[in-house]
Amino acid sequence: MNIELARPDDLPELLDFLYAAFRAGNPDHPRFEALFPDLFAPAAEAMARHQIIRKGGRIVSCVGTYPMTVRIAGCRVPAAGLGQVSTAPDMQGHGFMTQLLAAAARRMEEEGAAVSWLGGRHDRYGRHGWELVQDGYVFSFSGGALRAMDENLLVSSAPGSAAEISEAMFAMRDAATGVEDAPESYRIRLGRGEAEVWTAHRRKTDAVAAWAVVLPKARRVADFCGTTDGVIQIAKSAALRHGSLSLPASGADKGLLERLRAECAYMRIGSQMLRIVSLVRTLAAYRPLVEAAMPSGCGATLRMTRGEAPAEEVVLGAGGRAIELDPKRMARLLFGPERAGDVPGVPADLHWLNAVFPIPFTIPELFHV
Numbered sequence: 001m002n003i004e005l006a007r008p009d010d011l012p013e014l015l016d017f018l019y020a021a022f023r024a025g026n027p028d029h030p031r032f033e034a035l036f037p038d039l040f041a042p043a044a045e046a047m048a049r050h051q052i053i054r055k056g057g058r059i060v061s062c063v064g065t066y067p068m069t070v071r072i073a074g075c076r077v078p079a080a081g082l083g084q085v086s087t088a089p090d091m092q093g094h095g096f097m098t099q100l101l102a103a104a105a106r107r108m109e110e111e112g113a114a115v116s117w118l119g120g121r122h123d124r125y126g127r128h129g130w131e132l133v134q135d136g137y138v139f140s141f142s143g144g145a146l147r148a149m150d151e152n153l154l155v156s157s158a159p160g161s162a163a164e165i166s167e168a169m170f171a172m173r174d175a176a177t178g179v180e181d182a183p184e185s186y187r188i189r190l191g192r193g194e195a196e197v198w199t200a201h202r203r204k205t206d207a208v209a210a211w212a213v214v215l216p217k218a219r220r221v222a223d224f225c226g227t228t229d230g231v232i233q234i235a236k237s238a239a240l241r242h243g244s245l246s247l248p249a250s251g252a253d254k255g256l257l258e259r260l261r262a263e264c265a266y267m268r269i270g271s272q273m274l275r276i277v278s279l280v281r282t283l284a285a286y287r288p289l290v291e292a293a294m295p296s297g298c299g300a301t302l303r304m305t306r307g308e309a310p311a312e313e314v315v316l317g318a319g320g321r322a323i324e325l326d327p328k329r330m331a332r333l334l335f336g337p338e339r340a341g342d343v344p345g346v347p348a349d350l351h352w353l354n355a356v357f358p359i360p361f362t363i364p365e366l367f368h369v
């Protein structure tokens, strides 16, 4: 079976193909150029993110892999999002998706990803190596039951297409948990889901304290940065406007988590489908966090089996006993939601692992694929 990379000329056919494949199960499914304007530019680089299979000349199956660097708790994690998994309705059940998922996994490995994530069914993607792990916490604010606002902050909002994001505002993202991006592509991303940009200014100085991207129909915060006070003021104000609002926050942002918990109406644990593409690269990316949490004198060797391929090993701390897990169990050990010691296959007496794992991983919705 021949797997190709899509080219700029394929764009109209690919968009029609994706729409037909997804609309078959959901008549209200939006077209993909509206859903993800940033992923479907008629440029060679953007198009080549899509691996396709043709039969009789037409596209019958597709998968997209989208590399991005996630900044989290001072670590830079090379990750690859997986999306646009689709087969033409009349060609399903012939193993096209299965072949493309394997090709996508090979590609992510070659391109240097540490982890891969997707939004999709666990019963489907679980069979292909992705596992449910914790993706931070989701806090909900209700528009009717808000406590007093902070008088020192003024909040305003604008449609994403008209929002003024200054260089200084954009630079605030560098200190936040999130995905690295350039201002130009970020602007295109703001075309997603009728996004609004909300900004909290300090009343006295007019300085921007925080800003956030809100998806009004979904009533969710899709990305944010800035001070905790500013973020909370925006969440409350947007909840008042839209009736309610949810804000997903990373497990890494401890101070923010405390304040959100104190002010929210509800909280739940977020989840994500994640695959460890490379154990070595994952633990290299998270090294500052892992080293800071390692209790002195403790150690173990993590060994991840990989089917026919040789196992990958990483020595933690002083080294020692090997903990051998398949990639799905390893994903649970590293990223939760259970405590490391509760993951099947982890020796019960290695309590110190609970001080190191789980490590946080969060993808803001503005970067979902």
Ligand SMILES: CC(C)(COP(=O)(O)OP(=O)(O)OC[C@H]1O[C@@H](n2cnc3c(N)ncnc32)[C@H](O)[C@@H]1OP(=O)(O)O)[C@@H](O)C(=O)NCCC(=O)NCCS
Binding pocket: 021, 022, 025, 061, 085, 086, 087, 088, 091, 092, 093, 094, 095, 096, 097, 098, 099, 119, 120, 121, 123, 124
């Ligand atoms: C989901 C989808 C991509 C599957 O594509 P496909 O090419 O039919 O997938 P495969 O043939 O590889 O596998 C189809 C099923 O048959 C099984 N299968 C795998 N290899 C097979 C083969 N050689 N022959 C027959 N069946 C096979 C799989 O278990 C799979 O089950 P699943 O649908 O629960 O995952 C397709 O149904 C689709 O486009 N759906 C609409 C869009 C969508 O929902 N995409 C997923 C978004 S998260």
